[in-house]
Amino acid sequence: MILLKSFTMKVMILKLAIIAIALVGQPGWTGTAFANSGANDPWLAEVQQQGISLEDAVAMVQAQTGGRILSAEAVNNDGRVVYRIKVLSPSGRVSVYHVDAATGQIL
Structure with missing residues (x-):
């Protein structure tokens, strides 16, 4: 149970990181x-x-x-x-x- 929560949290953090990288790379931000x-x-x-x-x-x-x-x-x-x-x-x-x-x- 604890292992599953840890894995789920890592997947969620990875998804958020990918979204953040995609947004920062958009033209117009810099x-x-x-x-x-x-x-x-x-x-x-x-x-x-x-x-x-x-x-x-x-x-x-x-x-x-x-x-x-x-x-x-x-x-x-x-x-x-x-x-x-x-x-x-x-x-x-x-x-x-x-x-x-x-x-x-x-x-």
């Missing part, structure tokens, strides 16, 4: 979220040709902060494209950075 806000918008395409891309802005902010990028999106701020980038700092603090897409300057 990846960077890039919003597809306006991939077909003419204003965004024009600015990206003349200024910096969202990916370049993300790389710049990450290099400056040393943090993990949580999300990034392009937003229209009174006719000008601004990249909004959310960062988790190494100390655990969440900050939001705004980068002018035309100049690459952090606002």
